[in-house]
Amino acid sequence: MTFDQSILKGITTDFLLATAEEEAAQPEGSLILASVLLSLVAIYIASKIGGELCSRINLPPVLGELVGGVVIGVSVLGLLVFPETGATAEDSLMMAFLARTTDLNPNTAEAVFEAQGEVITILSELGVVILxxxxxxxxxxxxxxxxxxxxxxxxxxxxxxxxxxxxxxxxxxxxxxxxxxxxxxxxxxxxxxxxxxxxxxxxxxxxxxxxxxxxxxxxxxxxxxxxxxxxxxxxxxxxxxxxxxxxxxxxxxxxxxxxxxxxxxxxxxxxxxxxxxxxxxxxxxxxxxxxxxxxxxxxxxxxxxxxxxxxxxxxxxxxxxxxxxxxxxxxxxxxxxxxxxFVCVGARTxxxxxxxxxxxxxxxxxxxxxxxxxxxxxxxxxxxxxxxxxxxxxxxxxxxxxxxxxxxxxxxxxxxxxxxxxxxxxxxxxxxxxxxxxxxxxxxxxxxxxxxxxxxxxxxxxxxx
Amino acid sequence: MTFDQSILKGITTDFLLATAEEEAAQPEGSLILASVLLSLVAIYIASKIGGELCSRINLPPVLGELVGGVVIGVSVLGLLVFPETGATAEDSLMMAFLARTTDLNPNTAEAVFEAQGEVITILSELGVVILxxxxxxxxxxxxxxxxxxxxxxxxxxxxxxxxxxxxxxxxxxxxxxxxxxxxxxxxxxxxxxxxxxxxxxxxxxxxxxxxxxxxxxxxxxxxxxxxxxxxxxxxxxxxxxxxxxxxxxxxxxxxxxxxxxxxxxxxxxxxxxxxxxxxxxxxxxxxxxxxxxxxxxxxxxxxxxxxxxxxxxxxxxxxxxxxxxxxxxxxxxxxxxxxxxFVCVGARTxxxxxxxxxxxxxxxxxxxxxxxxxxxxxxxxxxxxxxxxxxxxxxxxxxxxxxxxxxxxxxxxxxxxxxxxxxxxxxxxxxxxxxxxxxxxxxxxxxxxxxxxxxxxxxxxxxxx
Structure with missing residues (x-):
């Protein structure tokens, strides 16, 4: 499915940063991995809390996964938001958390945010393929x-x-x-x-x-x-x-x-x-x-x-x-x-x-x-x-x-x-x-x-x- | 580990393409998924052929996975190459194959190549985390x-x-x-x-x-x-x-x-x-x-x-x-x-x-x-x-x-x-x-x-x- 209307948005910003960051690019790799790990933690917690609550009130767990996605997504918490909806790193609570806990700086944030969105999108697409x-x-x-x-x-x-x-x-x-x-x-x-x-x-x-x-x-x-x-x-x-x-x-x-x-x-x-x-x-x-x-x-x-x-x-x-x-x-x-x-479907809603x-x-x-x-x-x-x-x-x-x-x-x-x-x-x-x-x-x-x-x-x- | 010395290389090119591609971005999503699927097919085949051959001559299969990676990687076939080693979409046999079999065009190729490299890199890092x-x-x-x-x-x-x-x-x-x-x-x-x-x-x-x-x-x-x-x-x-x-x-x-x-x-x-x-x-x-x-x-x-x-x-x-x-x-x-x-370690060698x-x-x-x-x-x-x-x-x-x-x-x-x-x-x-x-x-x-x-x-x- 094609959720990424464009990985190209925000590229303008990246371009401006590219020269400044060329040398600092080394640590970025581990930051992308860190942001993906953190996204997966948020996704899994949201899917399990939602799924468990729904199964307890006799609703299909997948509904809970969708709702869990809505909660961590663009509509409520803004933990999991995606570049192609026009969001930037500043809209992402995840990126704010990364900036507080790692050496992510405003210069690298946008590139990490884009890459994380890309990877999570593909993981979700692989998810529906496997399903x-x-x-x-x-x-x-x-x-x-x-x-x-x-x-x-x-x-x-x-x-x-x-x-x-x-x-x-x-x-x-x-x-x-x-x-x-x-x-x-x-x-x-x-x-x-x-x-x-x-x-x-x-x-x-x-x-x-x-x-x-x-x-x-x-x-x-x-x-x-x-x-x-x-x-x-x-x-x-x-x-x-x-x-x-x-x-x-x-x-x-x-x-x-x-x-x-x-x-x-x-x-x-x-x-x-x-x-x-x-x-x-x-x-x-x-x-x-x-x-x-x-x-x-x-x-x-x-x-x-x-x-x-x-x-x-x-x-x-x-x-x-x-x-x-x-x-x-x-x-x-x-x-x-x-x-x-499923969590991404909810998060994008x-x-x-x-x-x-x-x-x-x-x-x-x-x-x-x-x-x-x-x-x-x-x-x-x-x-x-x-x-x-x-x-x-x-x-x-x-x-x-x-x-x-x-x-x-x-x-x-x-x-x-x-x-x-x-x-x-x-x-x-x-x-x-x-x-x-x-x-x-x-x-x-x-x-x-x-x-x-x-x-x-x-x-x-x-x-x- | 940090293999991506820079996802920023090639961004210059992306930037030039960004305006031209803004509308054509929709189909790109499925092309990225397609390129990731194809990369995984190549990786799995290489790992299994290498692993099986090594196990038959009483060597550890992981050596075969490394060698399989070398074969499909930058050293031999160029099926799996990565942007951060300075390679472009033109160096990638995979992209050439995509261009022949899908509606990938030279304008989107670089962006797809970058995104595919990013995703495979993170998958390989998740691989060593899981290992x-x-x-x-x-x-x-x-x-x-x-x-x-x-x-x-x-x-x-x-x-x-x-x-x-x-x-x-x-x-x-x-x-x-x-x-x-x-x-x-x-x-x-x-x-x-x-x-x-x-x-x-x-x-x-x-x-x-x-x-x-x-x-x-x-x-x-x-x-x-x-x-x-x-x-x-x-x-x-x-x-x-x-x-x-x-x-x-x-x-x-x-x-x-x-x-x-x-x-x-x-x-x-x-x-x-x-x-x-x-x-x-x-x-x-x-x-x-x-x-x-x-x-x-x-x-x-x-x-x-x-x-x-x-x-x-x-x-x-x-x-x-x-x-x-x-x-x-x-x-x-x-x-x-x-x-x-392991295949990526070989492919980057x-x-x-x-x-x-x-x-x-x-x-x-x-x-x-x-x-x-x-x-x-x-x-x-x-x-x-x-x-x-x-x-x-x-x-x-x-x-x-x-x-x-x-x-x-x-x-x-x-x-x-x-x-x-x-x-x-x-x-x-x-x-x-x-x-x-x-x-x-x-x-x-x-x-x-x-x-x-x-x-x-x-x-x-x-x-x-």
């Missing part, structure tokens, strides 16, 4: 293919309903011009596969029929989202849609998902054989990660998302005899990286846009109320496209698609960068993303009422509801 | 305290002998001026605790009496090294030694090591109780890492090294009932991070200084031959300071102290930055570091002849020789 790899490992490829048509129906409905509802409502009801209306409608189509998958996993529902439909639909939705983003972006830029570009995305996405699974199944016995021959430590985990990271890279290279590659790698390796052993080894890696992702005391927020909040309604209803009805299966919890499926999370923020970011959005519309999209992301976990907990409290705590490795 | 945490967990605090006096004797001899021998030899024998001679002598005192500990762990000798003496001596040596570096640096800068600074380092290092262990032992039952109360995933590992990273941060803040804090945290937590469980969870984390460290066809290298090589001799003999004799213990393999202890590794490179880096070293002296120090680092693992394998082949493969969790 999707783990989800892929735990998913059942056969089951996923079996529910494929249903998942596709859910995904398409869950994209079309909010898109049409949102765009038409804004255009006709609120007088928003066509392009920003289309953009806001497009932002409504996203589904944050990371948040939903994590909650399902925490509820022990990942391998239920509903869980697999949600995961399948979320993956398809992710691909649709990328295509929609490309369409909307080209619409804004050139005023018309580049059909060849869209076709390329559709074909490459399809070819990638089908191709990796076919080639992967063919390759995986070879990988397993190789691992069995290896004698040094970490042979299974590193071989698996090489496979996952290589697929994540290929996905990025063809303009898909890295997480799709990691998910496909997990699916393929989940079919091998090494699945259990690999799952056990991935758990600690996920434990240290995944919280970085600026709750300032929710403040009605600021007059300029009010129009945004009214638009937001509309968008949130469409966002929830549009996804919630998607589950009901599954006909003739009374055993399936259709509401749960729709609810599982509600969180927009980081994907929605990407839409907001691209829209803001393009200049097509008015401040009110942009704020409304962000509020919609925040609300859908934060209400989905407790909501999911409610629509899966039969999950016993014991199942909700601990680990994600239950093999079914 | 020392793991070594601390596996070490036996009581045994370490019991061998403390012997370890101190070994450390002091292993620092004094090469320092005096090296400085005197260069000054009187080779006519090197006093300051560079003192500097080169100081570089001879370092011990790379990371490499030695990893080899011992691979040989299953970490918890042998020899292993614990080596670890204890290496820790003391690390502290002594920091003090010597401060002394020499202030000698170069001001021409005399700032006694107060040295005193501060000695007192703070002592207070830190004793203090963390005392306070840690007092705190650890509280930490264990808290972990037992927690219900969400990763509770033990994250609580332990918060403790380890916080101590690593404190160590950095008082001008010690982060790895000392991580080691102390491991020692303290290794005394608790959670030791076994924690060790199991740290293994996969170490497996993904530690190879980044420029074998160009070894080429005798370059006339300017020849003087350096002659000096290097002398330094290497002193480096090996000076450490090898250190083991013989242990009297009246015929059961202890004294040669093995001395050999365990031979690798200078990253610590030696820091000396070379500080020396180069200060301008006190002639190119020949600088090259000689680097050659000495390379040779001692690369010969120590096979050498250790020889002096611990009774380690059976089975013990040399797989995991580091054997509880004694």
């Amino acid at each position: 999707l790899f783990e989800i892929g490992l735990e998913s059942d490829l056969k089951e996923l293919l079996r529910v494929g048509p249903q998942a596709a129906a859910v995904a398409v409905t869950g994209v079309l309903a909010p898109f049409v509802g949102g765009t038409a409502g804004l255009y006709y009801g609120f007088g928003v011009p066509a392009i920003p209306a289309v953009f806001a409608g497009a932002a409504l189509t996203a589904t944050s596969i990371g948040i939903t998958a994590k909650v399902l996993s925490e509820l022990g529902r990942l391998n239920s029929k509903e869980g697999q439909i949600i995961i399948g639909a979320a993956v398809i939705d992710d691909v649709l989202g990328i295509i929609i983003l490309a369409v909307v972006a080209s619409l804004i830029k050139t005023g018309n849609i580049e059909v060849s570009n869209v076709l390329y995305l559709v074909v490459s996405a399809g070819a990638f998902l089908v191709g990796t699974i076919l080639i992967g199944r063919f390759l995986s016995p070879f990988l397993v054989g190789m691992v069995n021959e290896m004698k040094t430590r970490g042979q299974l985990l590193l071989t698996a990660l090489v496979f996952a990271f290589a697929l994540a890279y290929i996905a990025t290279a063809i303009n898909l998302e890295a997480i799709l590659g990691a998910f496909a790698a997990g699916l393929v390796l989940g079919e091998t005899e090494k699945r259990k052993e690999l799952e056990e080894q991935v758990v600690p890696v996920a434990d240290i990286l995944v919280p970085v992702f 600026d709750l300032g846009v929710l403040n009605p005391a600021v007059p300029s927020n009010r129009e945004g909040l009214i638009l937001a109320a509309f968008l949130i309604t469409v966002a929830i209803i549009g996804k919630a009805i998607a589950g009901y496209t599954i006909f003739g299966r009374p055993d399936i919890n259709k509401l749960a499926i729709g609810v599982g698609m509600i969180p927009r999370g980081e994907v929605g923020l990407v839409f907001a970011g691209v829209g803001a960068a393009s200049g097509a959005l008015s401040p009110a519309t942009e704020a409304a999209i962000i509020v919609m993303v925040i609300v859908t992301t934060f209400i989905a976990p407790p909501f999911l907990r409610v629509v899966f009422p039969d999950a016993s409290p014991e199942e909700t705590t601990e680990t994600s490795k239950q093999e079914g509801g | 020392l945490f793991e070594i601390g967990l596996e070490s036996d605090l009581k045994e370490l305290l019991r061998v403390g006096p012997q370890a101190a004797a070994v450390a002091v001899t292993g620092v004094l002998a090469p320092f005096v021998g090296g400085t005197a030899g260069l000054y009187y024998g080779f006519g090197v001026p006093a300051i560079p001679a003192v500097f080169a002598g100081a570089a001879l005192t370092a011990t790379s605790i990371g490499i030695t500990a990893k080899v011992l762990s691979e040989l299953g000798r970490l918890n042998s009496k020899e292993g614990q003496i080596i670890i204890g001596a290496a820790v003391i040596d690390d502290v002594l090294g920091i003090i010597i570096l401060a002394v020499v640096a202030s000698l170069i800068k001001t021409g005399n030694i700032e006694v107060s600074n040295v005193l501060y380092l000695v007192v703070s290092a002592g207070a830190f090591l004793v203090g963390t262990i005392l306070i840690g032992r007092f705190l650890s039952p509280f930490l264990v109780g808290m972990v037992n109360e927690m219900k969400t995933r990763g509770q033990l590992l994250l609580t332990a890492l918060v403790f380890a990273f916080a101590l690593a941060y404190i160590a950095t803040a008082i001008n010690l090294e982060a790895i000392l804090g991580a080691f102390a945290a491991g020692l303290v937590l290794g005394e608790t009932e959670k030791r076994k469980e924690l060790e199991e969870q740290v293994v996969p984390v170490a497996d993904i991070l530690v190879p980044v460290f 420029d074998l160009g200084v070894l080429n005798p066809a370059v006339p300017s290298n020849r003087e350096g090589l002659i000096l290097a031959a002398f330094l290497i001799t002193v480096a090996i003999i000076g450490k090898a004799i250190a083991g013989y300071t242990i009297f009246g213990r015929p059961d202890i393999n004294k040669l093995a202890i001395g050999v365990g102290m031979i690798p200078r590794g990253e610590v030696g490179l820091v000396f070379a880096g500080v020396g180069a930055a200060s301008g006190a070293l002639s190119p020949a002296t600088e090259a000689a120090i680097i050659v000495m570091v390379i040779v001692t680092t690369f010969i120590a693992p096979p050498f250790l394998r020889v002096v611990f002849p009774d380690a059976s082949p089975e013990e040399t493969t797989e995991t580091s969790k054997q509880e004694g020789g």
